[in-house]
Amino acid sequence: MTLPRPHRFDLLMGFLGLTSGLLLWSFDLYTTGGRIFDQDWAPLIPLAVMASAEALRRTMPQTALVVGTLAIVADQFTNGNLVTVLMFTDVVYAAVVYGKPASARRVPYTTGLITVAVTVGFLVWWQNAIALVVGVLTGMISFMPAMTGAVVRNHREAADAARLRAEQTALLAEMDRTQAVVAERARMARELHDMVANHLSAIAIHSTAAMSIDEPATTRQALTVIRENSVAGLSEMRRLIGLLRDSSGDAEPAAAPTLAGLDALVEQARANARPSGLDLVLEDSRESTAGLPAPVELAAYRIVQESLTNALKHAAPGEVRVVLAREKGALTVEVTSPSGERPGPTAPGSGAGLVGMRERVDLLGGAFEAGPVTDREGRKQWRVRAELPMDAKDEERA
Template sequence: MRVSLPRLSRLPVWQQDLVIAVGTWLFGLFFYLTGLYLIAGGPDPVPLWKRLIELTAIAGLEVIRRKVPLALILGTAVLAVDISLGLSLPIIVVYTDFLYAATLYGSKRVSRAMISVAAVSTVAVITAALVLASDWRAGVIAAVAALPFLITPVWWATNVRQHRDIAQAERANSHQLARIAELDLAAAVAEERARMARDLHDVIAGHLSAIAIQSEAALSMKDPTLAQTVLRSVRENSVHALEEMRTMVVLLKSADGSVDETTAPARLAQLSKLIDSARASGISVDVRSEVDSAALPAAVDLTAYRIAQEALTNAAKHAPGTRAVVEIRHAAGRLILEIGNELATRPKQPGGTGTGLVNMRERAAAVGGSLTAGPSDGGWLVRAELPVPGA
């Protein structure tokens, strides 16, 4: 039966350090028992039990190797004792791990300081080796042999730390980008829901309001011919509502948002249908247009149509039996659309929620225009200014 051991990096931090401590102790024990530990060579005057105590002390400090600079200071103290007894290889090797840990796990300030410490220590070791050695050649060899124990752990830890910091920065950036993407998606969904709500209101509410007003009028009419005319307008509004609903469904289903001519959105060219419906609802409508709707941008054309539709629907609902005027003209590169109506002289239909006025303003703003609505010359005026490039 094969037993798989967990990787060291997957263990908890304290278990990792404990494994390192046990491993370094066993490493040092091997060298001490085989007698391959003295740097200077020759017999060791220090009893083996003292060496093992020294090894146990510095290996035990590996458990706290991440506590910087405490572990490094205590490890340096053990190294000083080892130097006084006669420098041994296991102690030097274990001490390099304290240099590595201090550079990797310490603060940025400590990590930068370790580079300076390594450089100064290197110079000090070279100087001491040249001064204390009886032969300058032996001093140079000793200095070169000592360099990897000082420079390599600090250099290695510095590179590991740089890669770790870069990885953390990349992860932070990816989290931020993911969060921004989530916010953008939420904003896009909210904007799309608002657009759909606006379109549903304009398409359905306008036609259904006209149907409600006209059907109520038809019920009170005694002239069969006039009632038939009103009912015909009710049917036309029903058909138009279904057609525009079909257009919206096709637009929502299409991948690129394109539609053919049979499902194209309503334009000012179809304004006459709105006028006929408003007249059938009981208001008198005059139209004054100086604009060729075919030359208008599609977005402006549709926006103007929807604003006119909502304004006429409101006039029929809140001021039945009155007179309304629709005026369309160009002025200084803008399309001016005005729908004015007299105030009601008899009880009006129950008030709405105000959504229609908000929708008209949002539509105008969406194409870079503006809309105002309010009392004017004893009546009510809706005025929209929509930009028309090249007009």
């Protein structure tokens, strides 16, 4: 086992203590006289031992305290050296400040009991006031340094705990900030995808048709649809920019879309999907359109919008049905479209739309399903179904 190297500052203190003690000894300056070992060289032995303990005050505080205690006791049997006593007080202080927690807690109690025991013992022995002076001196060189060390250690531990709490608070704040940024980016991605994908899909399909079919009427009709979707997409992009600038006050954001605009959305999708052989049907069985939370309306609108976009990209010719219903405290949105091969041009998909729809439903605590199904007549269809709780809080905003 390798012993730790003494700290340079402790080595310096031990050296200065030894030098100072030797200086006092050279001038025959002692703390008392007439002791058992009254030879001139006798105080040098406790002095040297105490200087060694001083060098270990930080790296081996418990060992330094034991060695220092033996040295101070031995010093009482010689004429004594003041520097030995002063170094002992520092060894006691260091044992509390740098020692293990359990040992640091015991030292003040132990030195306090020793102070009381010495005072009582000398009172019984001498039966005069000098015993009180001895007790005070004992407390000054043992109990007071230990209490000072305890106060310093408590302050250091409190400072460390405060610094740790500050670091943890900063870490939690950074985690919250990161999560908020990620959530905001995900929200922006959903909005951007839902607002623009429908128009871009129509543009891609009709531009492909215009290039594939060499008929002036078809080309003119395709260009008309392309222009309408370009203008509508540009308007949606401006609305998104307005939303992004809302916090800075640069522009007033437009109102978020609601189910009141669902008829116009379906009508626009019907015009875009007509060349692909799709017939769009809206079935709204809600008795009342009032009382829907804004987040639920927005989520339902975006789910229908994205489902119609996917139908325009992938659905086979046939009927695309959009069904809205209120049941058991939830708004149900269901969109079914024919599944199979489709003639004519198609637009590629990335799967981001399904992810966005699922995220919207999850934020409101609802249920979402998307996948192939078979209708009563045995035809394959693709169905998107979402249940949005009516008591959803305003967590999802445009």
